Amino acid sequence: MGTPRYSVDEQLKAYATPTQAKMVDAVNQYRGYGPAAKALKLCPSTVRDAIYALEKKAALCGYAPAHGMTHTAPAPFVVKGVSTYYDKEGAKAGQWVKTRLDEAQVEQVIRDFVRSLMDEAKGKSKPVEAPKHVNEDLLAIYPMGDPHFGMYAWKAEAGEDFDTAIAEAVTTAAIDRLVASAPAAHTAIFLPLGDIMHADDTKNRTPQSGNVLDVDTRHRRVMMVAMKAMKHCIYRLLEKHKTVIARFVEGNHDPHAAFAIALALAEHFSNNSRVNIDLSPALFWYFRFGRVLIGATHGDKAKGRDLLGVMASDRAEDWGQTKFRYFYHGHLHERGEKELPGLLIEWFRTMAPLDAWAAGQGYRSGRDMHLIVHHRLYGEVERHRCDISMIERAA
Numbered sequence: 438m439g440t441p442r443y444s445v446d447e448q449l450k451a452y453a454t455p456t457q458a459k460m461v462d463a464v465n466q467y468r469g470y471g472p473a474a475k476a477l478k479l480c481p482s483t484v485r486d487a488i489y490a491l492e493k494k495a496a497l498c499g500y501a502p503a504h505g506m507t508h509t510a511p512a513p514f515v516v517k518g519v520s521t522y523y524d525k526e527g528a529k530a531g532q533w534v535k536t537r538l539d540e541a542q543v544e545q546v547i548r549d550f551v552r553s554l555m556d557e558a559k560g561k562s563k564p565v566e567a568p569k570h571v572n573e574d575l576l577a578i579y580p581m582g583d584p585h586f587g588m589y590a591w592k593a594e595a596g597e598d599f600d601t602a603i604a605e606a607v608t609t610a611a612i613d614r615l616v617a618s619a620p621a622a623h624t625a626i627f628l629p630l631g632d633i634m635h636a637d638d639t640k641n642r643t644p645q646s647g648n649v650l651d652v653d654t655r656h657r658r659v660m661m662v663a664m665k666a667m668k669h670c671i672y673r674l675l676e677k678h679k680t681v682i683a684r685f686v687e688g689n690h691d692p693h694a695a696f697a698i699a700l701a702l703a704e705h706f707s708n709n710s711r712v713n714i715d716l717s718p719a720l721f722w723y724f725r726f727g728r729v730l731i732g733a734t735h736g737d738k739a740k741g742r743d744l745l746g747v748m749a750s751d752r753a754e755d756w757g758q759t760k761f762r763y764f765y766h767g768h769l770h771e772r773g774e775k776e777l778p779g780l781l782i783e784w785f786r787t788m789a790p791l792d793a794w795a796a797g798q799g800y801r802s803g804r805d806m807h808l809i810v811h812h813r814l815y816g817e818v819e820r821h822r823c824d825i826s827m828i829e830r831a832a
Contacts, residue, residue: 637692
C-alpha cells in the first residue's frame with residue numbers, strides 16, 4: 438500500500454500557533470500525517486490531534502469550508518449557527534452567521550491555547566552551567582512590578598511610547614543589569630508581582646471591572662513575547678545563582694494569562710532541577726529563609742495593615758521563628774513602604790510608562806526595578822536598583 442495522501446487547508450494557518458502552522462506545512466509537503474510526523478520527529482497522533490484542534494478552533498471562529506462555513510466571527514464570539522440559502526438552480530446564494538459567547542467552548546479554546554504554549558516550551562530547556570562558588574547564607578530576590586506586556590501608549594498622548602517590543606527590551610535589559618551587579622547568592626527568587634499581561638484575553642478589558650484597555654498587537658503574540666522575556670530572566674538568574682525559584686503572582690489584569698505563562702514555563706524547565714516554578718493557586722505566597730520570612734501578593738485585594746494579620750495567620754509557626762519579615766506587592770505602580778510591628782511592607786514601581794488613562798489621571802511615578810539581597814540571619818543586607826534611564830542611556 439502506498440502512503441496515504443492528505444492535505445490541510447492553508448487558510449487554517451490564520452488560526453494556528455507557530456507550531457501548528459509548521460505541522461500544516463509539513464502535512465502538505467509530505468502528504469500525510471505519518472510522513473509529516475517523521476520529518477518533525479513527532480508521533481503521528483501528535484500531529485493529527487494538533488490539526489484537529491486547529492480545525493475545531495477555526496470552526497468556532499466561523500471557518501469550516503467543508504461544512505459551508507466561510508464567514509468568520511470576531512473574537513471573543515463563537516459561531517452559534519449558520520443559515521445558508523440557495524437560488525432556484527440550487528446554487529448557494531448567501532449565508533447568515535449567528536454568533537454568541539459560548540463560555541464552555543471559549544474555555545476549551547483557552548485550554549488548547551495553553552497546551553500550545555506548553556508545546557512551544559516543552560523540552561527546550563537548555564543547560565546552563567551552575568556557578569562554582571555561591572554564598573549559602575544569601576538570598577537574592579528580584580521583585581518585578583507590573584510589566585504590563587501588551588499595553589500600548591502613544592508619546593504624544595501619554596508622554597512615552599510603549600508596546601510589546603519595548604516591554605521585552607526594558608524587562609530583559611533591567612534583569613541583565615541587576616544580575617550583573619548581584620552577589621553570588623545560592624538561591625534567587627524571580628518574583629513578578631502581577632499584571633505580567635496588560636490584558637487577560639482578547640476582550641481587551643480588565644476581568645473584574647470591564648475597563649477598556651489600550652492594547653498593542655495580537656493577544657497571542659503578546660503571550661509568546663511575555664513568555665520569551667520571562668524565560669530570558671530565569672536563564673540569566675541561573676548564570677549567577679545555583680537555585681532559582683519563580684513565583685508569578687496573579688494580578689487583576691491577568692489572573693488567567695499569568696497562570697498560563699507560569700504553566701508553560703514549568704513545562705519548559707521541567708527537566709532542570711535547578712529551577713522551581715511555583716504553581717500554587719493561592720493569592721498569598723510565602724518563603725522562609727532562616728530568620729527571614731517573605732510574603733508576596735499583587736496588592737489589589739488585602740493591603741496595608743491587613744497584610745500583617747494575613748501573614749501572622751497563614752504562617753503562624755514561621756512568624757514565631759523569624760525576626761525579619763517582609764511583604765512585597767505591586768499594583769500601585771509607585772514606590773513606597775510601611776513599617777508595622779514586626780512587618781515591613783513594600784510596593785514597587787513598574788518599568789512600563791503611563792498609559793493614556795493613568796496619564797490623564799495625573800499619575801507621574803518613576804520607573805525602576807530592584808534586586809534585594811537578604812542574609813539568613815540579618816535580613817536585608819544590600820539592594821541594587823536599575824532605573825529606566827540607565828537602560829535608555831546604555832541603548
